[in-house]
Amino acid sequence: MVIYTYSDLLQSLLEYLSEAGVSNAYWEARELAGAALGFNCRGKFDAKTQADTEQIKLCANLLARRLMGEPLQYIIGEWDFCGESFKVGSGVLIPRADTETLIERACSLLGGEKELTVIDLCSGSGCIGITLEKKLDCKEVWCVEKSEAAMYFLKENAARLNSACKPLLGDVTDESLPEKLPLADLMICNPPYISAADIKKLQKEVTFEPVEALFGGEDGCDFYREIVRLWKSRLKPEGIMMFEIGAGQEDEVMQIMIQAGMRDVRARRDMAGINRCVYGRNSVQKNEAVNLYDQLDKAERNLH
Secondary structure, eight states: OOOOBHHHHHHHHHHHHHHTTOTTHHHHHHHHHHHHHTSOTTSOOOTTSBOOHHHHHHHHHHHHHHHTTOOHHHHHTEEEETTEEEEOOTTSOOOOGGGHHHHHHHHHHHTTOOSEEEEEESOTTSHHHHHHHHHSOEEEEEEEEOOHHHHHHHHHHHHHTTOOOEEEEOOTTOTTSGGGSOOEEEEEEOOOOBOHHHHTTOOTTGGGSOGGGTBOOSSSOHHHHHHHHHHGGGEEEEEEEEEEOOTTOHHHHHHHHHHTTOEEEEEEEOTTSOEEEEEEEOSSOHHHHHHHHHHHHHHHHHHO
16 A cells, blocks of 8 residues: 655645646645645645545545646635635636735725725626725625626625625626616726637636636627716716726726716736726716706706
8 A cells, every 4th residue: 555645745746737837836736735635735734744545535636627727726616815715616707816906906095985885896706895895994885796606606705704795696787787786986897808819819727717707899898888888877976987907908998988988097007017907087076066966956946
């Protein structure tokens, strides 16, 4: 009978992953070993401990899944985003570090505000909405998601992270949906934005993620057009609309927002220096809104 230690399993994983051309093979080997052995292998552990039969079988199974191209995040079943661990799996988009750019910008713009209403469109795992609820002073956070599979993970994450966010199953392109939600101080969205040309060139791991969370139409901008058109009216005066974008999409998305009458439209770079976030404010300012509401009130009184 062959005896395998934790060190043996880790070395075996590393060799197979390296031969398969997996980038960051050493790091992935530690993640898979941790999932199989039941503890975090990123830190120190007793490498001479003997693995039992079940641990060896599980390690082999997880390795086989990874070599077939399944994303590491799905295999492990969770992934970190802004310091919290979010449950993920087949049917939901994997949280990525790029998206943390939206969190940083939203907190910078609204960090001093009180009792905010936030609407997270195309919410997926809920990582954006749930994180903002924890980092901002929020009165309510709505997380809108079309996919029932993704909604399962959204609700699981809300429960495990003690979030009071309000999950709503709905299609953001549904003409009747915006009126069902309150006016928002912040409307934030990581929509599908991969173009028809790029969808054919995805890495194998990405093809395991739901195509409806990736494909944004011929030029990748279909959802930006529809969301700005349908949802701008649900922003409060000076409310902010914010999007994640793909590399090179900043000019097109900014133009969509400017043509819709939004002001102070800007882009923000991620840690890699790529423009990853575009945002702008409602064209109706607070003083303008007050004057408008006064005029409507006077007109209503005159009718009576």
